[in-house]
Amino acid sequence: MKRLLARHETYIFGIIVVFSIIITAINPNFLTLENAFDILKSNAFTGIMAIGVLFVLISGGIDISFAATATIAEYLTVLICLRVGGSMLFAFFSALVIGIILGAVNGYLIDRFAVPPIITTIATMNLYYGLLIVFSKGRWIYALPQYFRTFADIRVITLYTAEGLPYGLSIVTALWFVLMVLSAGLLFYTRLGRSIYAVGGDAISAKRVGVSVKMVRIFVYAFMGAMASVAGIVQALLVQAVAPNSIVGKELNVIAAVVLGGASLAGGVGTVSGMFLGVMLLAIVQNGMTLMRVPAVWYDVFVGLVILFSVGSSSWKVKKEKVGTFIDIEPLSPPMVQEGGR
Amino acid sequence: MVSGDSSITMQSSFLSMQQINKRYTGVQALFDVDFDIQAGEIHCLAGTNGSGKSTLIKIICGVERADAGATITIGDSVYTQLSRKDALQHGIQVIYQDLSLFPNLTVQENISIGDTMSGSKRFISWKQSRTIAIQAMEQIGIALPLDKKVAHLSMADQQLVAISRALTKDVRLLIMDEPTTALTKKEVDALLSVIKDLNKKGVATLFISHKLNELMTVANRITVLRDGKKIGCYQASDIDAKKLEYLMTGTTSSYTPYTLNKERAGTPVLCCTKLSKKDNFHDIDLTVYPGEIVGITGLLGSGRTELAHSLFGLNPPTSGTCTINGEPVALKSVQEAVSMGVACVPENRLSDGLVLDQSISKNIVMTILDNHLSSLGLLDDEGLHEKVLEYVEALQIKISSPSSAVKTLSGGNQQRVVLAKWIATNPTLFILDNPTVGIDVAAKSSIHSIIKALAEEGMAVLIISDEIAEVLYNCNRVLVMNRGRIIGEFDSSSTTENDIQAFIDFHAM
Ligand SMILES: Nc1ncnc2c1ncn2[C@@H]1O[C@H](COP(=O)(O)OP(=O)(O)OP(=O)(O)O)[C@@H](O)[C@H]1O
Ligand SMILES: [Mg+2]
Numbered sequence: 001m002k003r004l005l006a007r008h009e010t011y012i013f014g015i016i017v018v019f020s021i022i023i024t025a026i027n028p029n030f031l032t033l034e035n036a037f038d039i040l041k042s043n044a045f046t047g048i049m050a051i052g053v054l055f056v057l058i059s060g061g062i063d064i065s066f067a068a069t070a071t072i073a074e075y076l077t078v079l080i081c082l083r084v085g086g087s088m089l090f091a092f093f094s095a096l097v098i099g100i101i102l103g104a105v106n107g108y109l110i111d112r113f114a115v116p117p118i119i120t121t122i123a124t125m126n127l128y129y130g131l132l133i134v135f136s137k138g139r140w141i142y143a144l145p146q147y148f149r150t151f152a153d154i155r156v157i158t159l160y161t162a163e164g165l166p167y168g169l170s171i172v173t174a175l176w177f178v179l180m181v182l183s184a185g186l187l188f189y190t191r192l193g194r195s196i197y198a199v200g201g202d203a204i205s206a207k208r209v210g211v212s213v214k215m216v217r218i219f220v221y222a223f224m225g226a227m228a229s230v231a232g233i234v235q236a237l238l239v240q241a242v243a244p245n246s247i248v249g250k251e252l253n254v255i256a257a258v259v260l261g262g263a264s265l266a267g268g269v270g271t272v273s274g275m276f277l278g279v280m281l282l283a284i285v286q287n288g289m290t291l292m293r294v295p296a297v298w299y300d301v302f303v304g305l306v307i308l309f310s311v312g313s314s315s316w317k318v319k320k321e322k323v324g325t326f327i328d329i330e331p332l333s334p335p336m337v338q339e340g341g342r
Numbered sequence: 343m344v345s346g347d348s349s350i351t352m353q354s355s356f357l358s359m360q361q362i363n364k365r366y367t368g369v370q371a372l373f374d375v376d377f378d379i380q381a382g383e384i385h386c387l388a389g390t391n392g393s394g395k396s397t398l399i400k401i402i403c404g405v406e407r408a409d410a411g412a413t414i415t416i417g418d419s420v421y422t423q424l425s426r427k428d429a430l431q432h433g434i435q436v437i438y439q440d441l442s443l444f445p446n447l448t449v450q451e452n453i454s455i456g457d458t459m460s461g462s463k464r465f466i467s468w469k470q471s472r473t474i475a476i477q478a479m480e481q482i483g484i485a486l487p488l489d490k491k492v493a494h495l496s497m498a499d500q501q502l503v504a505i506s507r508a509l510t511k512d513v514r515l516l517i518m519d520e521p522t523t524a525l526t527k528k529e530v531d532a533l534l535s536v537i538k539d540l541n542k543k544g545v546a547t548l549f550i551s552h553k554l555n556e557l558m559t560v561a562n563r564i565t566v567l568r569d570g571k572k573i574g575c576y577q578a579s580d581i582d583a584k585k586l587e588y589l590m591t592g593t594t595s596s597y598t599p600y601t602l603n604k605e606r607a608g609t610p611v612l613c614c615t616k617l618s619k620k621d622n623f624h625d626i627d628l629t630v631y632p633g634e635i636v637g638i639t640g641l642l643g644s645g646r647t648e649l650a651h652s653l654f655g656l657n658p659p660t661s662g663t664c665t666i667n668g669e670p671v672a673l674k675s676v677q678e679a680v681s682m683g684v685a686c687v688p689e690n691r692l693s694d695g696l697v698l699d700q701s702i703s704k705n706i707v708m709t710i711l712d713n714h715l716s717s718l719g720l721l722d723d724e725g726l727h728e729k730v731l732e733y734v735e736a737l738q739i740k741i742s743s744p745s746s747a748v749k750t751l752s753g754g755n756q757q758r759v760v761l762a763k764w765i766a767t768n769p770t771l772f773i774l775d776n777p778t779v780g781i782d783v784a785a786k787s788s789i790h791s792i793i794k795a796l797a798e799e800g801m802a803v804l805i806i807s808d809e810i811a812e813v814l815y816n817c818n819r820v821l822v823m824n825r826g827r828i829i830g831e832f833d834s835s836s837t838t839e840n841d842i843q844a845f846i847d848f849h850a851m
Contacts, residue, residue, distance in 0.1 A: 189466050194466060
């Protein structure tokens, strides 16, 4: 119990519960299965990118270019699929190749030239995005291959509303969940995963225990690229159109969601479950504001406040946790019995 | 006392190296050093601060590369350059001077990480990791909470974690760069007995320490470095601490005891009554008069460091009162403490005392910027520069230039920068937590004489130290703390080291 209270996740979960109660009180439609499935579907895109961001943050880095990567992977893949045909599997494969290459380039540059990752990825963001706009001339693609539509409509679980309309757990939500489970396993149960934490904690120490810091760096940025490219395809599935400018600009919200979930910008800290809660908190705030008919322009203000409040409250808690030796205070003879510390 | 056990010596050389040179920008850290270590030997490396000990160790364990021309032989393999992977394969384990732990990971994971990262396993067995951690800690007789993050441990506990981490099952050469700086006699003894056990199993140990007595009791051979050159390699049975000091420094030092020449009079600089902090210390009554040097010693985890933190405003007490120069203080913030003239040299110099990436001069003047503002509110650069040179000179800090980054200094020289920084504030109450940890014998006595001179001018000083000799010979009074309480007070003019040690041992049981 005490362990649970000490966890960041518990706080975020608490905040989510409070928000849910408030929103439901105003609009009971919030707390329905239908709405829940809807939130999970429309946030799969952000959520998948957040997995990549989580890895990068744990390793002590940061990536600003992933939205550009996602767009390029999405745009090029759809173009290729339209030219040469293919299938959904091929689409994911092609996007992954593009995403991994672009991400690995980031990782290589950051490790090779020791330029701070924020600078490197701002540069590559501009480069990637700039090239895309130049070559696509900003054109949208409306006519996606038919299999994009059929795939997007797949439901893993199907239920029916009182009026007999079908709803349920979308395939993209399932994809997001599968990726989260795999990533959590990778972070917790593999040597690679622990190396990422080690590098984020102290890169020099990591080198001294035999971790190849370079490989870890390249891996996390390549992984970020992979997640971004999958998210790009998910975006195409959700919107059923591809716009070169629709994703870029969302980077900071994704990073904020991950930090909200307990990852530290200083590196070494973060969990998949926390990240999920962080994404959900922002999603619920957004959804709730729509349901409560708050004008959309207020959204950013609320997001800012929510981030300040939750990040602030948990770091205040950390500050209270004191560093100390385990002192076993000598008990006084009664009547003043001092409780033995640890 | 000396265990120059010649029966087990010199059958097989575990590692030998010739022609080791290492040049950093601006300094030649090592000149043509030859070095060898036998299997099952305890070998000590001695030398003043900045003589190249840590550098030599880093080359042996593969984290730094020697300059061209070196030959390194381990068993049958010959290298011109050794990588960290090679060294790990030969079972070379290191406890680094800066510990090199992962603050974000738990005690368990820090200890077992060597096992996690070596070999060909791709998956982690947390059960095995737990077993490894528990076993390693059992070897030195400790039981830290496995799930606590290392960032939340005290310096001494961190050192214990670093030691446990190095005690893996396939260790062939255990290298320790000042492993005992924050530890007290009890843990040091436990560590030394582990070392002796390992040596019986044929594990070689290479050991650096500035505590010469400690070094003499365990070593078989001692290699002495001075200014990057090897002076020689001696059988421990052939030399004693005095001789060793002479070999290291070219001179010998002597302690002059501190006596209070005035009566304890006037307003006390510090006066605490019934100061308590939950789980840290209890009912501390402490009065320090101007000109006094009061020593506090005791066992690890006796609450000394926490008391020092409290007096400096870092760890607000839960009850009791405290006055500084007669004025009551709440001890709620460092700013308040500094404005009352309190200075504190922390125990953990790396995380609390220095900005490692900044220059030496910036670190020294950090605390006194306010006193060197011109009428326009700009910094008086020339005045500051003079101040820096003055302290570098007084504390004999070995540097290539005041503008090089502090992290390029040797461990002992970093500690001197911390001292300089706080002496510069000219405090009325100066708290020193293990101030000469990692500082060589010669420099130690010069730091002690600086502290004594400051006290003679009326500063009140509180020295916390595990070395009984240090508090006894530099203080007029010595207090012993145990489990959060002050349990004894000694007048240093009428006490011996053995009296205090016996008193501590008695209460430790
Ligand atoms: N990264 C570096 N860059 C530049 N100079 C360095 C660097 N590391 C060490 N040095 C210099 O090399 C010399 C030897 O340093 P080293 O750390 O080996 O000393 P040491 O014998 O371990 O001293 P101590 O007892 O104080 O730990 C010092 O003059 C130091 O300033
Ligand atoms: Mg050193």
